[in-house]
Amino acid sequence: xxxxxxxxxxxxxxxxxxxxxxxxxxxxxxxxxxxxxxxxxxxxxxxxxxxxxxxxxxxxxxxxxxxxxxxxxxxxxxxxxxxxxxxxxxxxxxxxxxxxxxxxxxxxxxxxxxxxxxxxxxxxxxxxxxxxxxxxxxxxxxxxxxxxxxxxxxxxxxxxxxxxxxxxxxxxxxxxxxxxxxxxxxxxxxxxxxxxxxxxxxxxxxxxxxxxxxxxxxxxxxxxxxxxxxxxxxxxxxxxxxxxxxxxxxxxxxxxxxxxxxxxxxxxxxxxxxxxxxxxxxxxxxxxxxxxxxxxxxxxxxxxxxxxxxxxxxxxxxxxxxxxxxxxxxxxxxxxxxxxxxxxxxxxxxxxxxxxxxxxxxxxxxxxxxxxxxxxxxxxxxxxxxxxxxxxxxxxxxxxxxxxxxxxxxxxxxxxxxxxxxxxxxxxxxxxxxxxxxxxxxxxxxxxxxxxxxxxxxxxxxxx
Ligand SMILES: *Cc1c(COP(=O)(O)O)cnc(C)c1O
Numbered sequence: 001x002x003x004x005x006x007x008x009x010x011x012x013x014x015x016x017x018x019x020x021x022x023x024x025x026x027x028x029x030x031x032x033x034x035x036x037x038x039x040x041x042x043x044x045x046x047x048x049x050x051x052x053x054x055x056x057x058x059x060x061x062x063x064x065x066x067x068x069x070x071x072x073x074x075x076x077x078x079x080x081x082x083x084x085x086x087x088x089x090x091x092x093x094x095x096x097x098x099x100x101x102x103x104x105x106x107x108x109x110x111x112x113x114x115x116x117x118x119x120x121x122x123x124x125x126x127x128x129x130x131x132x133x134x135x136x137x138x139x140x141x142x143x144x145x146x147x148x149x150x151x152x153x154x155x156x157x158x159x160x161x162x163x164x165x166x167x168x169x170x171x172x173x174x175x176x177x178x179x180x181x182x183x184x185x186x187x188x189x190x191x192x193x194x195x196x197x198x199x200x201x202x203x204x205x206x207x208x209x210x211x212x213x214x215x216x217x218x219x220x221x222x223x224x225x226x227x228x229x230x231x232x233x234x235x236x237x238x239x240x241x242x243x244x245x246x247x248x249x250x251x252x253x254x255x256x257x258x259x260x261x262x263x264x265x266x267x268x269x270x271x272x273x274x275x276x277x278x279x280x281x282x283x284x285x286x287x288x289x290x291x292x293x294x295x296x297x298x299x300x301x302x303x304x305x306x307x308x309x310x311x312x313x314x315x316x317x318x319x320x321x322x323x324x325x326x327x328x329x330x331x332x333x334x335x336x337x338x339x340x341x342x343x344x345x346x347x348x349x350x351x352x353x354x355x356x357x358x359x360x361x362x363x364x365x366x367x368x369x370x371x372x373x374x375x376x377x378x379x380x381x382x383x384x385x386x387x388x389x390x391x392x393x394x395x396x397x398x399x400x401x402x403x404x405x406x407x408x409x410x411x412x413x414x415x416x417x418x419x420x421x422x423x424x425x426x427x428x429x430x431x432x433x434x435x436x437x438x439x440x441x442x443x444x445x446x447x448x449x450x451x452x453x454x455x456x457x458x459x460x461x462x463x464x
Pocket of ligand 1: 123124127129197200201227228229
């Protein structure tokens with residue numbers, strides 16, 4: 001099975017676009033737009049030079065932050081649609097890509113099990129979450145939004161923007177929202193919406209949505225699922241033998257709203273989030289003049305059900321084309337990809353369990369792994385110093401650099417798991433890897449061995 005080179009796909013898109021353009025009367029491009037070839041080449045070469053400052057996000061040895069390039073088919077589709085540059089805020093700004101947006105949003109809603117929905121793409125998870133919180137405020141004016149201390153930092157920020165009282169709740173030792181603390185807050189009657197994070201950005205921890213939904217129903221509050229990072233793991237929850245804890249995901253269909261970021265695990269370039277509401281009549285909140293039926297109409301103007309106005313139609317085109325090739329299937333397409341990244345995390349975690357120089361921090365729920373060097377003395381200070389040292393040394397070495405990320409955690413959370421650990425300061429720096437590329441799976445043993453060897457050197461004092 002061969003892969004079509006990106007350059008061929010781009011040429012195909014550009015060729016089709018030129019043929020489409022040729023259907024109109026010829027005209028001359030204004031000379032004000034002309035850029036001499038040498039100037040263009042020099043500018044592009046300067047750009048390429050500047051871009052070398054980046055880390056190699058594409059490479060499996062980049063096992064750091066939640067970043068990877070889009071799939072080539074997404075790039076080709078985005079570029080092809082961008083030649084037209086449709087604007088998905090309205091049907092007359094981009095009729096073709098607006099229809100594609102409705103189709104992909106429907107596919108995503110179906111994946112989560114929503115029988116009805118209203119939704120659209122956004123520029124990202126932050127805007128999508130803000131929109132869900134804005135709706136929450138209109139439906140529960142004056143009531144608070146609660147989320148865990150591990151929820152994405154933008155929830156607090158957006159509550160500030162929207163002037164919604166925000167309540168932050170502690171997490172348990174695994175980084176999930178503490179249900180006892182949540183229940184206490186719900187009992188006060190001050191809460192309008194619970195935000196459940198389906199995969200926290202730091203640990204990938206999944207809040208127990210299966211337990212949160214009944215609590216929310218009892219207290220008459222809304223539930224918003226922030227599945228910006230973890231949403232596509234839903235495909236694994238749909239399997240007969242799910243390789244993740246499926247119960248929280250299987251309750252997503254009962255949430256009032258869900259956010260997922262196709263620009264994280266959906267192989268898309270940045271600029272692609274998605275917000276879904278289970279109740280289509282949510283649309284009436286956006287513009288009060290429009291009748292309810294308007295929002296179920298096929299001739300929907302996306303700008304009338306979104307906070308943002310202009311949005312790249314190319315984003316919808318890229319996602320639509322990607323899903324034609326790599327569908328939302330639990331066994332193939334995107335499902336097979338998240339199964340592979342999940343398997344890499346499980347294997348990593350097993351290796352860390354058996355290692356003599358590294359220790360796991362939490363057991364991964366999805367595909368983010370957190371771990372730390374076994375230092376002597378086993379204190380927050382020495383773990384932090386060794387983690388920083390491993391991180392920097394691996395990244396800065398000339399031969400085969402490896403890119404990890406660091407994460408600051410409560411030292412007490414380490415002590416809970418490892419009685420020998422001494423929390424000599426309130427926080428500790430540990431190591432974190434987002435294993436979000438399917439290529440990571442084959443590299444796990446080799447990557448882990450190298451990090452282990454570095455940890456061994458450093459904790460033996462060779463690099464300190
Ligand atoms: C990334 C992320 C966000 C923010 O989304 P952006 O697309 O970066 O704006 C919100 N919540 C979670 C859980 C995330 O992982």
